[in-house]
Amino acid sequence: MDAVVSSMEEDKSAPWSFRLTGEMIHVWSLRTADVSKAVVTKLKPFLTPDERERAERFRFEDLRHSFVLTRGALRVLLGRYLRVPPAKIQIAYGSKGKPRLAEPGLATFNVSHSSGMAVFGFAAGCEIGVDVEEIRPLADMLDIAQRFFCPAETVELMSLPANQRERAFFHCWTRKEAYIKALGEGLSVPLDDFQVTLRPGEPASIIHLAGDADAGRTWRLYELELPRGYVGALAHRGLARQLRLLPINPDELLDIA
Secondary structure, three states: OOHHHHHHOOOOOOOOOOOOOOOOOEEEEEEEOOOOHHHHHHHHHHHHHHHHHHHHHHOOOHHHHHHHHHHHHHHHHHHHOOOOOOHHHEEEEEEEEEEEOOOOOOOEEEEEEOEEEEEEEEEOOOOOOEEEEEOOOOOOHHHHHHHHHHHHHHHHHHHOOHHHHHHHHHHHHHHHHHHHHHHOOHHHOOHHHHOOOOOOOOOOEEEEOOOOOOOOOEEEEEEEEEOEEHHHHHHOOOOOOEEEEEEEEEHHHHOOO
C-alpha cells in the first residue's frame, strides 16, 4: 500500500499536497452549510445512482445539498489521491458499515460530519477513524455520560467547572467515536469499556482499553484543530504519524475537481 500511495505526484499548481506516505495522515475540513446550487450541480454527477437517489429523499434542500457536497467532496479528494476520475471511485462497506475502497490496498479513509462541518481523513498503511461534533448545549449531558462513558470519565467530567463541561463532553465523545470507527466494529464495541482523556487542553490519548493501559498505548489519538464551535478527533493504531490539517471551501473543491 505504501508504495502505491507514495508514488502519487503532488500537484505543483495548487496549494494542496496529494502526496501521502506511510508516515502521514491528511485531514480535510469542509463547511457544508449554505452551499450554492452551482456547486451542488457540478458535484452531483460524481455520485452513484444510489447516492443521488438517497439525496433526493431529503425533505429539506439544505440537508440534500449538504449530503451531495459531502459525498462529492469525498470522491473528488479520493480521485486526486488515487489519480482516478471521481465518478470512477468504487466505495464498499464492511460488515459493520465502515466505508472502504472496493479495490483493497490503495488507501484508507474515513468521514464524519456534524451540523455544517465535514472532515475527511486519508492514510496509507493503517486504518483510521475520524469524528467531528458541533459543541452545543445538552440538557441531558449527565444522563448521556452515565449511560455511555466509563465511570471515571463521568466523574472527571462532572468535576470540571460548568463552563468547561460541554467541550469536555464532546472531546470524550469524538475520541471514543474515532477509536471505534478505526476498529471498524460499529456498535459492537461498548463505549464504556475504555477510557480517554477529556479535559480541555489535555493531550488526546487512550488511558486504557478494557482496563489494560498497555493496550491503550498501542493507539494514537489526535485532537483536530477545527473552526470555533467544533471539536474533532482522529484515531489509529501504531506509531505516531505526521498529521496535516487542510481546510477547504466548496469553490476550492471545484478547482481540485
